Amino acid sequence: MGRAGAHGGAPLGRVAVALDVTWAVKWLTLSAQAMAEHRVELIELDRAIGDSDHGENMDRGFQAVLDKLAEAPPQTPGAALKLTAMTLMSKVGGAAGPLYGTAFLRAATSLGDAAEVDPAAWAGALAAARDGIVARGKAESGDKTMVDAWTPAVEAARKAAMDGNGDALTVLVAAAEAAEAGAVATDPMVARKGRASYLGERSAGHRDPGAASSALILRAAVGAAA
Ligand code: ADP
Ligand code: MG
Secondary structure, three states, rough: OOOOOOOOOOOOOOOOOOHHHHHHHHHHHHHHHHHHHOOOHHHHHHHHOOOOHHHHHHHHHHHHHHHHHHEEEEEOOHHHHHHHHHHHHOOOOOOHHHHHHHHHHHHHHHOOOOOOOOOOHHHHHHHHHHHHHHHHHHHHHHHHOOOHHHHHHHHHHHHHHOOOOOOOHHHHHHHHHHHHHHOOOOOOOOOOOOOHHHHHHOOOOOOOOHHHHHHHHHHHHHHOOO
């Protein structure tokens, strides 16, 4: 029985998406596009509570990811994420480079050499990424960092994967929406980690740039599957 025609998979009228290497490469390509499109916005967010480099860093890093993907096309989603991790670690400076590098590396390890990512595996990869960010940066929820986008995304993905009907797109959407809400929720927070914490109370009233870029990346994962 073909996957697209399977009963109990995608809701009626929608073909189940396969989260394979083609999806992964499209995800990273759309992430690069999003970083380019939102470069100025991320710069402005970082200008308010940091040093204005986040948009520049992320745009440069993901453009380098596109070059690497073209040079050495990966064979599995895990390989695509590992290549991304290595590239972001070497090309993105500041706090975000090592944090995103660790996130993508842990996600790659979690996926292993599987040809496709099922809903539970996506939830697991997001959890691994979040745990990597926390291991590296030691931020907790509410510290006004990218963790405030990733943790709700992990929880939403786990829930959707558990309640789900086997439809990967539903799980991707749940994670992206939760990350977006998580990023918005950083607005009133007072930063307790990273450069923004130097501002103390004055960091309140601004969105955390890393939470904003994280939400864009998780939204791109939906776009790649839609
Ligand atoms: P830098 O702060 O070195 O200029 P970027 O501007 O590229 O680096 O990235 C800033 C983002 O990194 C912040 O918006 C925040 O989301 C994230 N960040 C900084 N420190 C931490 C940390 N300890 N844990 C998690 N995320 C962090
Ligand atoms: Mg910065």
